[in-house]
Amino acid sequence: MLVVMNANATPAQIEAVSARIRELKYTPHVIPGPTRTAIGITGNKGAEGRDSLRLMPGVEDVIRVTSPYKLVSRETHQQLTEFPIAQTRIGPGGCTLMAGPCSVENEEMILRCAELFMSRGVKLLRGGAFKPRTSPYAFQGLGDEGLRLLEKTRQKTGIGIVTEVLDVLDVERIEAVADVLQVGTRNMQNYALLRRLSQARKPVLLKRGMAATLEEWLMAAEYIAAGGNRRIILCERGVRTFSDHTRNTLDLSIIPVAKHYTHLPVIADPSHGTGKAQFVPSMARAALAAGADGLLIEVHPEPARAISDGAQSLDFEAFEKMLAELRPIADAMQVELR
Amino acid sequence: MLVVMNANATPAQIEAVSARIRELKYTPHVIPGPTRTAIGITGNKGAEGRDSLRLMPGVEDVIRVTSPYKLVSRETHQQLTEFPIAQTRIGPGGCTLMAGPCSVENEEMILRCAELFMSRGVKLLRGGAFKPRTSPYAFQGLGDEGLRLLEKTRQKTGIGIVTEVLDVLDVERIEAVADVLQVGTRNMQNYALLRRLSQARKPVLLKRGMAATLEEWLMAAEYIAAGGNRRIILCERGVRTFSDHTRNTLDLSIIPVAKHYTHLPVIADPSHGTGKAQFVPSMARAALAAGADGLLIEVHPEPARAISDGAQSLDFEAFEKMLAELRPIADAMQVELR
Amino acid sequence: MLVVMNANATPAQIEAVSARIRELKYTPHVIPGPTRTAIGITGNKGAEGRDSLRLMPGVEDVIRVTSPYKLVSRETHQQLTEFPIAQTRIGPGGCTLMAGPCSVENEEMILRCAELFMSRGVKLLRGGAFKPRTSPYAFQGLGDEGLRLLEKTRQKTGIGIVTEVLDVLDVERIEAVADVLQVGTRNMQNYALLRRLSQARKPVLLKRGMAATLEEWLMAAEYIAAGGNRRIILCERGVRTFSDHTRNTLDLSIIPVAKHYTHLPVIADPSHGTGKAQFVPSMARAALAAGADGLLIEVHPEPARAISDGAQSLDFEAFEKMLAELRPIADAMQVELR
């Protein structure tokens, strides 16, 4: 940490801050300057004591220098994480596709999706059984019946299942069926859920919170890693800004930046990112070209009749067209579309 | 709802949309215009079918007209909500003060706070036993031991207890002690928790999410109300913007606007709103002058030694000074500081 | 400045950075730490050389410590700025009111406003002759004819004139009439205009840019001060965020924070801040209670017939009601409403 003193700080104030740093069992290093003095601190492991220093007379600011995440940091673990999921894998060298409807509506539609995807080499099916809805009066998903349909689909087609968890009480039942447990944007900092998932037997797909910084996102991943679950996939899905031409602002620059700071795979969800089906393929291509390790795409046999999020779902024809556009980009990026 | 057609929409497209509206059991009203046609829809109760219309050929946009919340809306319930809490009450005619440390650290500090507050007419103590922390390695609160200390403090001083709930599994133990159950900003859309709290025996203080619109906030309240718990307090605590001179951007304009749309009481938390103790009194005064029904203030006997959020906590002297500044503003506003 | 090295930086990289700092004629102070090394820099006057250091191998970040504004800073000039404007003044001890229509529409309306205001002790009239409009097809103001009407109104009533400048070519004509030259939010970083105004004979009212940080705002003021014009009024008018219940998000916390860092007066514009007349009085009261040195309020004799911004204009009755509500708050704050 670095303590920055006011331009008018007195020698006594500087000494008091140094004394407090020593009391905290750290070492102060006074750096005098032409307009103000700074005090470097060594020996501290995190940000503990930061507030107490900030409140002392003569202190202008206290700046943290060390990153607060460890297990997910690339500084402590340089090699990129890679792990298998159902019949595919995620990590360097590939772009792993996950596709499917917002919610499982009935057996026939989910099976039609799974069959199409497997025939096209897409080996992970996304579909919600438990849905977070802004309105208490909206369709909340089929629940356990939805899980049963996902299980049946997996058995029939061999496709892997990605589905959302909303409640700590549901984790056990969902992980019996799912290959990946999804944490939605609204729950990125639901620490009770993160802690429960740190004990789960399945990988976790952690969506970025609507207003989360990169550091907060990595700290949420650290919660899961700290409990012992190191199979974590980060997913950018758009953030909340003033920009109103899309449903959210898909912040693709976080893909290369996150990959610089963490060894975890980072994927993108252009469906929520744009909220409009017609713009999904452009942003899927862009995410791939930015280095995404995977793509999460909403697909529905009949978007115009979807119970939820139809406006951002591709129909089968549009999905196949998008796949055809992604292939040459994947070749250009020298990654395998899988 | 209103369907807006493209400038180039054909008569066949307009008829197809009208047919689809009739199929949804609503009534279409075609409104031809010089550059484009709009189609008004009557008979629909919510936004069901909106996506399906938006995807039809020739459709530019579908605009929702009716507000999606009912129970918390002032349109359906004009009278402002008022209810008692411990030895005080919240609602029109007053500004209800809630003060205390970020987290319960030990018996002595929490008791000192409670005694000071009761002697100054502040009848609600805030203090966290379970804390949501960005880092898994940071202090997470004293947990059940913290609850025990809050209970003891209440018995000794008669002060009411406001404390945060993070996990559905904790609700029963916390509501045995607390007078108000606080939902933090990160959990505003944790629907599992909201649904559980809709069954709670105690009022709920619902903080606005860091990136929540007014409508999303009221919909979160609607979740609680829909389950039967009508005692809800809304709390503005600052939102996430580009602005970096404060920890969050305290969006005080939401106080009069929310009070226009809902009958629920709306309070402000200038401590999280600014993140800096020296600016809390100014924003507390501003919130009161904007019409806040209450204030949530972080106070700590020794902020420089607080385990968490010391930088935004007032010490006792600053708290008393702030109270002295609030009183004439309350008089000017003709409300009782309670 | 402080250079933060990567956790894996080599001794050779650290030495190379130190050498570069010496080459820039500054002094490096190496601060070794358990996980990474930092290098304090003294002797530098601004941020020059920051980029060149950031690009060196092994460097994680370069943090600036000294504030970049000088003349407007309270560190170099502790006493609060105060100056007269027409028949009133701005600065400590008062809240200076400026009111009037968005644009000057005709002689009768502007005169009616001025007469009402002077009779109520409001001595500054705002009104645009040149208007920045989002659409090239919208009414752009009466221009020089508007200036003539403002001049006439001033002569008849003695009221001071606050009016906007859009173009360097207009400054001379406008300053012949105006008592305060207003720079709108869209022009906060129009440096050609700021430089011209630094030579103006009249005070400048500098609105905060829609996405400007406090530092950028103060730097824009520094442009004006650097050219010799020290009579600057800062005006918060709402910023652009995701929040959609008001036209802009009025960021009142910047009032106490700006007043901490600069000696210049800081006022608020709740009319643009909310965009809705019914919420203006609440936010005017809040701004006053937050410590605003003045208020800029849109008032129109007949808002429903205003050519521009009618939705946020108070009519005379609402304006007088607001004044009556402000008086006791001003008394509570011990400032004079003037």
Next chain:
Amino acid sequence: MLVVMNANATPAQIEAVSARIRELKYTPHVIPGPTRTAIGITGNKGAEGRDSLRLMPGVEDVIRVTSPYKLVSRETHQQLTEFPIAQTRIGPGGCTLMAGPCSVENEEMILRCAELFMSRGVKLLRGGAFKPRTSPYAFQGLGDEGLRLLEKTRQKTGIGIVTEVLDVLDVERIEAVADVLQVGTRNMQNYALLRRLSQARKPVLLKRGMAATLEEWLMAAEYIAAGGNRRIILCERGVRTFSDHTRNTLDLSIIPVAKHYTHLPVIADPSHGTGKAQFVPSMARAALAAGADGLLIEVHPEPARAISDGAQSLDFEAFEKMLAELRPIADAMQVELR
């Protein structure tokens, strides 16, 4: 437009609104609904009268339906705009590269850039002679001497010149040299400048404002088009959000969306978009894959010695590596890199 009435609006209020609409010479269409009434308006050409309706008793909201831009809209002009610039062109079928330093520092560096670019098929050189700088004390560009160096470089190498205009008084001198006149993000709504450029003899590159919506950006372009200059290039360069891992948030989704609404070419500036050279190539690839019609890239022979913006400038080696990565993406997109 559509007027939405309150749920409690009376028949008299509905009739009063209808009467006012007729008075404005438009036609009202009352659409009764189960909870509220809407009134469609036909015959209006813009948003005139919107405020006056919004203020009437019983009115909840007034929704605009028609887009406010005409000349730049794809609804009125379906064919994509294409035009030549120096030895290259911009428009469908290609991705036009513009590269160079933030500012012209001396003859040698600008010439070295131009020679490298021309040898690699990059035919447009960007470089500032007049620079908008946040601080009045920072280097403001070489000014007319910079223009002279750009002119000389063009004569020697044949490269086209893209350079920024800050002041209406400079336009004539700059357009004598430049092939494209750049309007920076801070001046996107500097209407005096836009109006002057609408008369310019050269194409205009209009950067998106830091907090501008798509509609505001297109309206700014409409200002230029309305004055007669139809050669406009839109440039996304990142917006201001809470996200802090990059200097700005590069909002790539605006590329496909803008191209849906306007016929003008849309390019991206990943250098300002990220602010960090190491992440520029990823985002350049992403922008190309999203459909950008061009890329604006900061390149400097020695970024570590650049006077301004060195941290986001590529050196020659990194630039050539980026070009090599872009080529296969361009092939995949079936566009020519030019």
